[in-house]
Amino acid sequence: MARCSVGQAEYEASLQMLDINELAVGDYVLLHTGFALQKISEEEAIETLKLFDEFEAFNESLDEEEKQSGQRIV
Amino acid sequence: MKFIDEFRDKAAVLALSEQIKKESRHPIRIMEVCGGHTMAIQRFGIPSLLPETVELISGPGCPVCVTSRAFIDKAIAYSRLPNVIITTYGDLIRVPGSTSTLDKEKAEGADIRIVYSILDALEIAKHNRRKKIIFLGIGFETTSPATAAGILKAEMAGLFNFSVYSAHKVMPPAMAALIDAGVNIQGYLGPGHVSTITGSKIYDFIAQDYGLGVVISGFEPTDILQSVLMLVRQFENRKPAVEIQYSRAVKPLGNPKALAMLEEVFYLADDWWRGLGVLNASGMKIKSKFAAFDAEKQLEVEVEPTREDKGCICGSVLKGVAKPSDCKLFGKACTPSDPVGSCMVSNEGACAAYYRFVR
Numbered sequence: 001m002a003r004c005s006v007g008q009a010e011y012e013a014s015l016q017m018l019d020i021n022e023l024a025v026g027d028y029v030l031l032h033t034g035f036a037l038q039k040i041s042e043e044e045a046i047e048t049l050k051l052f053d054e055f056e057a058f059n060e061s062l063d064e065e066e067k068q069s070g071q072r073i074v
Numbered sequence: 075m076k077f078i079d080e081f082r083d084k085a086a087v088l089a090l091s092e093q094i095k096k097e098s099r100h101p102i103r104i105m106e107v108c109g110g111h112t113m114a115i116q117r118f119g120i121p122s123l124l125p126e127t128v129e130l131i132s133g134p135g136c137p138v139c140v141t142s143r144a145f146i147d148k149a150i151a152y153s154r155l156p157n158v159i160i161t162t163y164g165d166l167i168r169v170p171g172s173t174s175t176l177d178k179e180k181a182e183g184a185d186i187r188i189v190y191s192i193l194d195a196l197e198i199a200k201h202n203r204r205k206k207i208i209f210l211g212i213g214f215e216t217t218s219p220a221t222a223a224g225i226l227k228a229e230m231a232g233l234f235n236f237s238v239y240s241a242h243k244v245m246p247p248a249m250a251a252l253i254d255a256g257v258n259i260q261g262y263l264g265p266g267h268v269s270t271i272t273g274s275k276i277y278d279f280i281a282q283d284y285g286l287g288v289v290i291s292g293f294e295p296t297d298i299l300q301s302v303l304m305l306v307r308q309f310e311n312r313k314p315a316v317e318i319q320y321s322r323a324v325k326p327l328g329n330p331k332a333l334a335m336l337e338e339v340f341y342l343a344d345d346w347w348r349g350l351g352v353l354n355a356s357g358m359k360i361k362s363k364f365a366a367f368d369a370e371k372q373l374e375v376e377v378e379p380t381r382e383d384k385g386c387i388c389g390s391v392l393k394g395v396a397k398p399s400d401c402k403l404f405g406k407a408c409t410p411s412d413p414v415g416s417c418m419v420s421n422e423g424a425c426a427a428y429y430r431f432v433r
Contacts, residue, residue: 037267
């Protein structure tokens with residue numbers, strides 16, 4: 001198992017699907033349902049992290065919209 | 075950080091858009107078969123960057139959407155059994171069954187728990203030895219290896235109160251079935267995350283036997299536009315091929331360890347897809363070697379007769395022959411907060427994406 005951080009959140013991820021010899025602390029992985037599916041380049045990871053920040057902002061804007069309209073959107 | 079900006083760079087986006095306009099002469103319809111692409115395309119407004127000759131349509135890429143109502147009905151029936159805990163990913167919980175949803179059953183007292191990972195379901199099984207824990211396995215090759223890993227782990231740990239109800243599916247038969255059904259498409263935007271597991275070779279027959287190009291794409295605006303450009307070039311030159319645009323995450327042979335786990339646990343069986351019907355060797359069922367962890371082998375249950383909703387055209391939307399806005403229910407009787415069909419429930423569904431970004 002590995003400890004992975006996604007933004008401010010920390011997850012445990014199984015490394016069962018990857019070759020441990022090819023992994024090191026500090027690497028980025030494609031994380032899905034608790035498993036690291038693929039090792040990815042640092043550039044790729046940073047990009048994904050930025051996307052998540054945007055999702056967060058997007059979700060906040062949806063929350064705001066919900067508050068103002070009084071309707072549930074998502 | 076410069077790297078990220080390049081993937082969203084306005085100048086790069088506009089340059090790609092211009093290039094597509096320049097090179098596309100004949101009408102081409104491109105289908106995406108990945109829920110992530112459905113969202114990204116609408117979210118980034120990709121259609122507005124394309125010339126009239128290029129049309130993007132959504133296909134059966136959302137796992138929740140293609141899952142049969144009979145599966146939901148059976149899951150609900152399991153949840154009504156005594157001493158059963160249902161564990162599921164969150165997106166399944168609001169999908170309408172024939173007369174109920176898992177959400178409603180939960181409100182009425184059924185023990186239904188949303189988990190982030192099958193590993194969490196195994197933990198629940200470990201701490202509830204006297205109960206039967208059923209994990210609802212849905213999704214394509216991105217998700218099915220985790221289910222296989224979970225079953226292997228349950229066997230190793232002797233967790234015989236744990237089982238999986240599998241509706242896992244594989245993507246290539248659906249891609250072939252759409253062409254067989256005469257759906258008017260000239261190329262596929264290949265699924266990015268499915269392909270990290272499967273690699274690209276599984277699509278070779280689409281190019282070789284069906285003469286349609288497949289470009290496995292990433293999820294950024296420039297990724298998608300570049301993939302469209304690659305498909306347009308293939309089409310104009312009449313040279314259909316399988317190409318990987320998302321090369322920073324997808325390797326031609328995929329993830330061999332994950333594929334080995336799938337091979338060990340599952341076999342391919344005929345399966346029903348919303349919009350497409352029964353497709354040969356398109357579903358993943360649990361091998362008899364692991365029958366102890368197969369809910370369908372372990373628990374008998376009576377399931378109510380399946381009833382489909384009248385008026386919902388989710389099946390046609392998944393097949394790419396109708397747009398969400400063609401549906402009479404869209405945005406009126408059917409919204410994300412009160413969905414009638416599965417395409418409106420999941421974030422990855424075409425109807426939900428249209429509702430949020432296009433409407």
